[in-house]
Amino acid sequence: MSRGVPEATLARLPVYLRALTTLDAGGGATVSSEELATVAGVNSAKLRKDLSYLGSYGVRGVGYDVEYLRYQISRVIGLTEDRPVVIVGVGNLGHALGGYSGFANRGFRVIALLDADPRRAGDLVGDHVVRPVEDLPDVVATGGPCIGVITTPAEAAQDVADRLVAAGVRSILNFAPAVLAVPDGVDVRNVDLSLELQILAYHERRRPAPLAEGAPAGLAPVGPA
Amino acid sequence: MSRGVPEATLARLPVYLRALTTLDAGGGATVSSEELATVAGVNSAKLRKDLSYLGSYGVRGVGYDVEYLRYQISRVIGLTEDRPVVIVGVGNLGHALGGYSGFANRGFRVIALLDADPRRAGDLVGDHVVRPVEDLPDVVATGGPCIGVITTPAEAAQDVADRLVAAGVRSILNFAPAVLAVPDGVDVRNVDLSLELQILAYHERRRPAPLAEGAPAGLAPVGPA
DNA sequence: GCGACTTTGTGCTCCCGTTCACGAGTACCT
């Protein structure tokens, strides 16, 4: 059922979608869970269970119809219609996201870039003119229910979050290294770039005897079994 | 014990570290788990359990010494020494990360930016001159055990990953929307920007309740249709 | 010194997610 997809599954659906898109170009009209799982980098049983939450879109003995499955996943995630995005904070990262083609390709449309610094207002980033952060209510009112992206320094993040919420935004993607306080009903996801590095650093540090081979690394065939 | 911190805990340690840093400026020499948990946005019991994996650094009836705890977490994560980072792919995102101050502040030092496009080689990004991707072995050999960051388009990601592994890199942070195949012993973390948006879009779509100014703090039954 | 108070550290339970293993349904060959 499309009612109530587990959070862990939901996080993998976009990956399956990507995998299907690459396979679609490949020609084959159907895929087995085994193939698709390999491309998506997961266990085939997990893949099947994940897909079963959406409904029975596979055919036993055959596999899944690539095109159909792709549509179904898109539908569940809600990508069948374009979704507007506003980016607040036109620093390095905001600048990059404003020009990131990966958003448009996946049904997201950046409708505005805003910045608190009045000197930045008026700058041109890609197709967009940077607007002052005070314009938020107008932007959201015009653009419909949209997703707010915060790419400001940590100090400004909470203020921006408050403004977004006040403007009616209920989904926030936060790149600032700060914990945001928002009212119930508002969904916040945090992406902390240095956090990821720190996790990697931890694991790297716990590998005591790694370099045994004379050569740093040969062209080890990457066969994940 | 610092041997074997659970993965979920590990992901929160950097958040605690941030919280401690902000508190440190605030003056108080000690914090209770309750305070720190509030700032970090987690449950106090969870915080205590997390910290207990590192050792008994708190004092009952008093709390945790801010400075000491900060050092201990840094030590466990492995941030007491600078860690070199190489960024491959100088597009929008690579450009942004190359100039991101959040890395330097947390013990990561970008030692090189590389790109496969020879026309980009020689460009100046921040303090760094962009080098051709063929220089990877040299860079890694000189810089020591470092973390590789992939900010290329998806098509180039696997090739870059192979090059990184061949050069001896065993920790990779991948921003390209692609699943990387790497040999055992190499750690890959994926950050997919549009994946996060897709998850938000799903939740947004499942909220039938239109936004009314009167806060829906109560358990509003989420009636379908 | 002693009791009251504060706060940590942790045993225990519950729940979510992963994985295995197998029944059920489909296609194809003889």
Place this chain on the structure above:
DNA sequence: AGGTACTCGTGAACGGGAGCACAAAGTCGC
């Protein structure tokens, strides 16, 4: 038609993490 090979869907076992509640341990006031 019957048998065989293949693949999905899922019940059940398993493991890890979250949260509760409390005992242990320390501080403070007198």
